[in-house]
Amino acid sequence: xxxxxLGLVAVAxxxxxxxxxxxxxxxxxxxxxxxxxxxxxxxxxxxxxxxxAKLEEALRAGYTVLTxxxxxxxxxxxxIVTMEDSPLFNAGKGAVFTHHKTNEMDASxxxxxxxxxxxxxxxxxxxxxxxxxxxxxxxxxxxxxxGKGAEQFAAxxxxxxxxxxxxxxxxxxxxxxxxxxxDPQASVLSEHESDRAAVVPGGTRWPDxxxxxxxxxxxxxxxxxxxxxxxxxGMTNKKYGRIGDSPVIGxxxxxxxxxxxxxATGHGEFFIRAAVAHDICARTLYRGVSLQKAADEVIMDxxxxxxxxxxxxxxxxxxxxxxxxxxTGMYRGFIDSTGKAHTAIFR
Amino acid sequence: xxxxxLGLVAVAxxxxxxxxxxxxxxxxxxxxxxxxxxxxxxxxxxxxxxxxAKLEEALRAGYTVLTxxxxxxxxxxxxIVTMEDSPLFNAGKGAVFTHHKTNEMDASxxxxxxxxxxxxxxxxxxxxxxxxxxxxxxxxxxxxxxGKGAEQFAAxxxxxxxxxxxxxxxxxxxxxxxxxxxDPQASVLSEHESDRAAVVPGGTRWPDxxxxxxxxxxxxxxxxxxxxxxxxxGMTNKKYGRIGDSPVIGxxxxxxxxxxxxxATGHGEFFIRAAVAHDICARTLYRGVSLQKAADEVIMDxxxxxxxxxxxxxxxxxxxxxxxxxxTGMYRGFIDSTGKAHTAIFR
Numbered sequence: 001x002x003x004x005x006l007g008l009v010a011v012a013x014x015x016x017x018x019x020x021x022x023x024x025x026x027x028x029x030x031x032x033x034x035x036x037x038x039x040x041x042x043x044x045x046x047x048x049x050x051x052x053a054k055l056e057e058a059l060r061a062g063y064t065v066l067t068x069x070x071x072x073x074x075x076x077x078x079x080i081v082t083m084e085d086s087p088l089f090n091a092g093k094g095a096v097f098t099h100h101k102t103n104e105m106d107a108s109x110x111x112x113x114x115x116x117x118x119x120x121x122x123x124x125x126x127x128x129x130x131x132x133x134x135x136x137x138x139x140x141x142x143x144x145x146x147g148k149g150a151e152q153f154a155a156x157x158x159x160x161x162x163x164x165x166x167x168x169x170x171x172x173x174x175x176x177x178x179x180x181x182x183d184p185q186a187s188v189l190s191e192h193e194s195d196r197a198a199v200v201p202g203g204t205r206w207p208d209x210x211x212x213x214x215x216x217x218x219x220x221x222x223x224x225x226x227x228x229x230x231x232x233x234g235m236t237n238k239k240y241g242r243i244g245d246s247p248v249i250g251x252x253x254x255x256x257x258x259x260x261x262x263x264a265t266g267h268g269e270f271f272i273r274a275a276v277a278h279d280i281c282a283r284t285l286y287r288g289v290s291l292q293k294a295a296d297e298v299i300m301d302x303x304x305x306x307x308x309x310x311x312x313x314x315x316x317x318x319x320x321x322x323x324x325x326x327x328t329g330m331y332r333g334f335i336d337s338t339g340k341a342h343t344a345i346f347r
Numbered sequence: 348x349x350x351x352x353l354g355l356v357a358v359a360x361x362x363x364x365x366x367x368x369x370x371x372x373x374x375x376x377x378x379x380x381x382x383x384x385x386x387x388x389x390x391x392x393x394x395x396x397x398x399x400a401k402l403e404e405a406l407r408a409g410y411t412v413l414t415x416x417x418x419x420x421x422x423x424x425x426x427i428v429t430m431e432d433s434p435l436f437n438a439g440k441g442a443v444f445t446h447h448k449t450n451e452m453d454a455s456x457x458x459x460x461x462x463x464x465x466x467x468x469x470x471x472x473x474x475x476x477x478x479x480x481x482x483x484x485x486x487x488x489x490x491x492x493x494g495k496g497a498e499q500f501a502a503x504x505x506x507x508x509x510x511x512x513x514x515x516x517x518x519x520x521x522x523x524x525x526x527x528x529x530d531p532q533a534s535v536l537s538e539h540e541s542d543r544a545a546v547v548p549g550g551t552r553w554p555d556x557x558x559x560x561x562x563x564x565x566x567x568x569x570x571x572x573x574x575x576x577x578x579x580x581g582m583t584n585k586k587y588g589r590i591g592d593s594p595v596i597g598x599x600x601x602x603x604x605x606x607x608x609x610x611a612t613g614h615g616e617f618f619i620r621a622a623v624a625h626d627i628c629a630r631t632l633y634r635g636v637s638l639q640k641a642a643d644e645v646i647m648d649x650x651x652x653x654x655x656x657x658x659x660x661x662x663x664x665x666x667x668x669x670x671x672x673x674x675t676g677m678y679r680g681f682i683d684s685t686g687k688a689h690t691a692i693f694r
Contacts (some may be wrong), residue, residue: 153587
């Protein structure tokens with residue numbers, strides 16, 4: 001599940017010209033835009049192109065931070081903000097609706113050098129939840145804030161607050177109506193229900209990312225520091241203030257310079273129970289296996305046995321990009337050592 | 348930090364009489380009632396006796412479940428409910444106040460055989476948050492619920508709902524006023540502030556458990572299954588919907604039959620960043636060290652270097668009881684293989 005990453009070939013100068021820094025080949029960013037039952041027959045060529053273009057835009061946004069000398073934490077934020085501001089992904093602007101017809105978003109971020117972390121759960125008025133997670137990390141003494149309190153904190157540190165209506169999109173609204181029509185009590189979609197929800201009235205066919213359409217990024221900066229971040233709208237029709245794995249440090253997000261950086265996407269309940277992001281790092285740290293092998297053990301074996309669908313994107317301290325997912329597809333991409341962007345969706 | 352646990356001496360019959368089951372020597376329960384700057388000079392003999400008596404009562408409540416053939420999950424609940432119903436501990440009845448003069452409680456529980464887990468964050472009307480965590484685990488498709496939604500779920504499954512005033516206690520109220528008088532903006536107490544807060548006007552001196560007074564339990568049942576649970580009122584004067592480690596699976600609570608069961612108490616932000624409960628299990632699982640050694644590595648070394656104060660109670664699959672804490676004290680206790688209860692507070 002891993003693209004062959006080019007070695008530390010010193011071709012960065014030939015691509016970026018005279019302003020390139022000598023160590024650009026060590027910079028790396030990788031992202032995901034959610035995993036799920038993403039089938040080629042459910043994705044028109046136009047929509048596939050739109051996803052790929054937005055993934056590349058997100059990669060470029062993060063990579064530009066890195067080549068400008070910015071930190072991995074900053075790069076992760078910029079990549080995720082690009083996806084949060086797009087209606088294509090289940091995060092920020094494109095967040096799914098809850099059972100109560102609201103949008104409640106979660107996000108987290110972690111810095112591998114310090115194990116500093118920040119997270120927010122259940123916010124409805126913060127345009128970019130990943131920026132809130134970062135502000136919690138750097139401007140509060142806490143790691144995890146929730147609900148109205150988290151929104152008050154966001155306002156207090158000057159983050160952009162929007163009317164909740166900003167998050168209304170026709171696609172997500174129709175998905176909610178479709179799910180509630182079929183099962184008004186459902187707060188988790190069965191496979192069958194999510195298949196029905198994938199066809200929006202009017203004929204537009206969308207891939208099944210109303211369950212697992214979380215976005216995430218991992219980055220390695222010029223200081224050799226790793227970071228990981230994750231942002232999501234959660235599950236369509238969720239209720240009871242459900243919190244998934246995305247804002248849970250150790251489940252949806254973990255970064256430790258001595259092991260790796262991981263951002264997950266999938267059926268959050270399973271990812272919390274398996275402590276996916278931390279478990280992958282722990283296997284690497286304590287057993288000496290590669291981050292790719294550790295990720296495959298957790299995603300392709302442990303989670304499969306538990307019945308948990310989804311995947312991760314990761315980076316090890318040497319800049320090796322890791323993808324692992326047990327679903328039929330995962331929106332994903334990375335920038336290699338030459339500065340070239342790669343994107344993919346299907347297995 | 349570990350009491351010498353008696354081996355599997357078959358003396359259970361001589362203690363419990365004819366109704367005792369043959370495998371009682373394999374049953375085990377251990378608890379904590381919070382860690383912190385608990386100094387002998389801050390605890391009157393009467394108060395020390397009250398804490399020890401309540402710890403033993405909690406141990407007996409859990410152990411009775413085990414000797415009656417109940418599960419580790421049930422035993423953990425009963426032990427924790429006993430502490431939640433006491434004003435002595437920062438959980439349930441004795442929960443500390445938030446900045447906004449409310450009580451917002453968190454709890455989680457996990458079953459080692461299945462990795463099933465449940466958690467609730469920020470509830471103000473549920474008498475026993477640990478029962479809510481258990482209900483989330485067994486009666487919902489989710490792992491983590493929060494705020495008003497979690498309270499609605501609690502009511503929907505018939506848990507006892509109380510007026511928020513139920514959680515008002517003079518001691519916690521005075522602690523809040525003291526903290527806010529000294530620093531109305533503080534949402535985390537410094538060591539200095541917490542020392543001041545430890546003296547309640549009127550002369551009653553309480554130990555410093557307004558920061559770390561979480562309660563927790565771990566148990567091993569007749570099926571050889573482990574469970575862990577944790578419940579807390581969080582930090583005095585907390586704001587912004589702060590969530591600590593107690594409801595975070597992997598941080599405050601983790602149980603895996605192949606590794607151990609852990610419940611943590613301490614400065615939650617550090618426990619989340621270090622993924623304390625899961626990290627202890629992972630070190631045992633992947634490096635083969637004992638749960639005690641793994642716990643000491645995390646609590647006495649890793650956390651100390653990070654600046655994180657607190658401790659854990661744990662049980663390994665063979666029933667060995669583990670305590671590890673880097674604070675001056677931790678309310679704690681366990682029942683050994685002969686059915687005898689042991690309690691302690693200071694180092």
